[in-house]
Amino acid sequence: MRRWTIAFGATLTAGLLLAAPPLFANDTTAELTTGGLVYVQTADITMAEEHLHLSRQEVRVDYTFRNDTDKDVESVIAFPMPDITGGAQSDIAYGDPEADNFLGFTVIQDNREIKPRLQQRITATGIDRTEDLVAQKVPLLPYSERTAEALKTLPDDVKADFLAKGLIRIDRYDAGKGWQEDIIPAWTLRSAYWWKTTFPAQKPVKVSHRYKPSVGGTVAMTFIENGKPANEHARYAERYCIDDSFMKTAAKLQVAATKGGPHYTEQWLSYVLTTGANWSGPIGKFRLTIDKGNPKDYVSLCATNIKKTGPTTFEMTADDFTPEMDLHVLFLTAGE
Missing domain, CATH: 2.60.40.3680 (Immunoglobulin-like)
Known part of the structure; x- marks a missing residue:
């Protein structure tokens, strides 16, 4: 070509x-x-x-x-x-x-x-994980205030499960107030x-x-x-x-x-x-x-x-x- x-x-x-x-x-x-x-x-x-x-x-x-x-x-x-x-x-x-x-x-x-x-369906690492988010009442659109708030309230065991499945990643930082963390959506919405x-x-x-x-x-x-x-x-x-x-x-x-x-x-x-x-x-x-x-x-x-x-x-x-x-x-x- x-x-x-x-x-x-x-x-x-x-x-x-x-x-x-x-x-x-x-x-x-x-x-x-x-x-x-x-x-x-x-x-x-x-x-x-x-x-x-x-x-x-x-x-x-x-x-x-x-x-x-x-x-x-x-x-x-x-x-x-x-x-x-x-x-x-x-x-x-x-x-x-x-x-x-x-x-x-x-x-x-x-x-x-x-x-x-x-x-709407979501995938992480190429696998359909829509039901995982639905079960935890997490909105599917990654860039949403409602999504961010839902992720903050995840139980620790669910957070660990989402992290292992590639649904989220954790950003840890010190902005002068001690160590803080943000839960970042890593899934793809189709x-x-x-x-x-x-x-x-x-x-x-x-x-x-x-x-x-x-x-x-x-x-x-x-x-x-x-x-x-x-x-x-x-x-x-x-x-x-x-x-x-x-x-x-x-x-x-x-x-x-x-x-x-x-x-x-x-x-x-x-x-x-x-x-x-x-x-x-x-x-x-x-x-x-x-x-x-x-x-x-x-x-x-x-x-x-x-x-x-x-x-x-x-x-x-x-x-x-x-x-x-x-x-x-x-x-x-x-x-x-």
Whole structure:
């Protein structure tokens, strides 16, 4: 696989992703089993169109599905959300951390609002440990005040059990008041919204989603140090396709910050795109719009045929598109 990067006025870097470029998530068909949702492929329904709009303030996805058979098709539709892992040393926005629908997810189908159901499971060291938390009445969302309070009240034997299972870790420190400890969630939460629907024979079905994304970030640029690649550089080059041009821009931003210029930090946004391949055939017409919000910000992602369409927006279009990799976007954000 050959990869290359293209710089658009030092505001965006794009690179080839396999033969056809591409986590929030695409709709996918699903089966309801005793273990929860199992994603399946369908030979009956085609995703005729998809317009994906990504920004740090909102994710908007508009689909047109088509049933080309001569019979109505009933199905369960699932929308997997990004994994949320506790214990990350970063600033992450999760909307309302005390609400089950913490990202404000909404569904409109053919101009009618759908009330989807929410499935949530947690894993630690690759093992489903949902029932362990439920038994102790610990909320599943790692970043929640209710979760933090529930963990503080765990009996010592349960705390030891959770620690052995990799559900939590213990941070011990002395902040001038003697030794203290914090119980840090270490589990991963996996969520999926789902609903039942009918695809009428030979008719299009329009589905739209809106929600506030969870955005990760740091207080500095971690892939570069004193103008040179830092330890994180190789991972960033793979995940976000940062190239020499992007590195030169980042180096200039570091120098400018020492002379009174804005201090740049990182933010990340991911989207699960590969579930779009579960429908019959490729996506007929695919359009991706990235909005960086602030003209002073920079953005890098792995994609191809990206074009600048406005002061803060970039767009990619493709016909007969089969997503083969998920989408990860790096924003460099200008501080005050």
